[in-house]
Amino acid sequence: MHDIIIIGGGPAGLTAALYAGRAGKRTLVIEKSAFGGQMTYSPKIENYPGVPASAGMEIADAMVEQVLSQGIDTEFDTVTGLEKNPDGTFTVKGELADYNGRSVIVAVGCKHRRLGLEGEDELIGGGISFCAICDGAFYKDQNVIMVGGGNSALQEAILLSETSKKVTIVQNLPYFTGEAKLIEQVNKRSNIEVIFGAVADSLIVEGGEFKGLNIKTDSGEIKSLHADGMFVAIGLQPENEPFAALAPLNSYGYFDTDEACTTPTEGLFVAGDCRSKRIRQVTTATADGAVAALAACRYLD
Ligand SMILES: Cc1cc2nc3c(=O)[nH]c(=O)nc-3n(C[C@H](O)[C@H](O)[C@H](O)COP(=O)(O)OP(=O)(O)OC[C@H]3O[C@@H](n4cnc5c(N)ncnc54)[C@H](O)[C@@H]3O)c2cc1C
Known part of the structure; x- marks a missing residue:
């Protein structure tokens, strides 16, 4: 006892x-x-x-x-x-x-909260990750998507930008909710692109492999982002x-x-x-x- x-x-x-x-x-x-x-x-x-x-x-x-x-x-x-x-x-x-x-x-x-997209669970650990420090190395010199705009997402995007070719941040709001210091660092990285006001709509999957994310913009338009991996930090x-x-x-x-x-x-x-x-x-x-x-x-x- x-x-x-x-x-x-x-x-x-x-x-x-x-x-x-x-x-x-x-x-x-x-x-x-x-x-x-x-x-x-x-x-x-x-x-x-x-x-x-x-x-x-x-x-x-x-x-x-x-x-x-x-x-x-x-x-x-x-x-x-x-x-x-x-x-x-x-x-x-x-x-x-x-x-x-x-x-x-x-x-x-x-x-970690999930996006709730069809096929998401099957791809966790094989294309979709919640941890840049754990899985970032798998995407060295590759293109990755980061979904989220708070402190965790910004920290992870900065880390990923050090090894990945390009990081595309998708944030649902028209602004980041993370700390000013992190936002400043994100803005300084030339290989980080930011898409504000867009939500994850569906996964792009080919032959069971993650190939990217379709996002829906504020105007309702669907855009396809092709990438090798995706990190999710949405709370x-x-x-x-x-x-x-x-x-x-x-x-x-x-x-x-x-x-x-x-x-x-x-x-x-x-x-x-x-x-x-x-x-x-x-x-x-x-x-x-x-x-x-x-x-x-x-x-x-
Ligand atoms: C990517 C990331 C970056 C962060 N950066 C910062 C930062 O820079 N500064 C900062 O202050 N905070 C940061 N945080 C937040 C901080 O890590 C958390 O607020 C803190 O860890 C919470 O501590 P906790 O002990 O309450 O919970 P947790 O850290 O979540 O620990 C809970 C533990 O309980 C275990 N557990 C859960 N269920 C069970 C169960 N049923 N049986 C047995 N074990 C169980 C879990 O495995 C886990 O190890 C960050 C978080 C993340 C995800």
Whole structure:
């Protein structure tokens, strides 16, 4: 039996683990994919205080090392359910095993939103990607499309422009929603073309292979963009359903709680991008992790 079980090993979960470990709590972090969470997709993080311009993966590695030095237990498993037992403890249900804890912090973050086009799912990992840092090298000296206009899309377009022949950004709005500094960098790259006011309409697929994207402009005109690969950065969606019975969700699927990180279920806390909030960043996720862990410690004590 662990004192605190943390579901999700992103910056929120890792920070919670650090605080829980330092408070002497027997703690387990369960991660389904990669410790570091969304940070591992970020080519460069320049706004995490004290860490000037580092790859997200480097920050993730440092966080994991710091957590492991506290003697925290870790497991790779996908959590599919959570139950509160009559004695007040929790059973965390994983695909590989069940885990018992006196308290639980859910820090499961978000996943990439998809375009919802026919044939999209079949091409993910083979023409369509959500991660320039992971897959950008496959498109060296080739033409790629980047769908999106926020910080993630701009960061990824800049990274891709360093190795790809041409990057075409397709943004539905008539302007970018990302930071001015990133927009400035995009505007300086001669191999980045920007198409504003157009939405993805359908995929161009030949013989089962990705060949490009048809876009619909504001005027209703369909234009074909031929490319070797496409990256999609159009936001995130939470994956909170397995926990909804114990922690209510808002209409967008996020945990309906504020920065106190508490839920109506005693002993259950939520932290990071998975909860309702205005700003989803590494700093806000780590802040939540600390708040949730200290709240869990208070509950246990
Ligand atoms: C491309 C990109 C660039 C970014 N750049 C920046 C930046 O420059 N600066 C900045 O501050 N922020 C940046 N962000 C945002 C930042 O990474 C996130 O706000 C932050 O990682 C959120 O942390 P989190 O721990 O709440 O969630 P996540 O990082 O999403 O971590 C959640 C973890 O939970 C795991 N998980 C989910 N469901 C389960 C389950 N059922 N069972 C077990 N494990 C599960 C996931 O695999 C994941 O590892 C960027 C994000 C992206 C995608």
